Amino acid sequence: MTLICQGKTAWPELVGMSGEIAVKTIEEENSFVNAIIVPPSQTAIPGDFDCGRVFVFVDDDGIVTREPMVF
DSSP: OOOOOOOOOOGGTTTTTTTHHHHHHHHHOOOOOOEEOOOTTTOOOSSSSSTEEEEEEETTTTTBOOOOOOO
């Protein structure tokens, strides 16, 4: 079974930006997703795929370190 997620699913242009700005941008560009900031101290994230979820990985300064995408 193949899942087809609605709307934009990846934001490579947000790497290097503020995590808070990234969350707002993602949720404005795709109203079907909930963007979640993941600090470096959080080592475990859910392993199941969800079209409505985007993890935004940030460093200690709150800067996006990996391409946010539906996960």
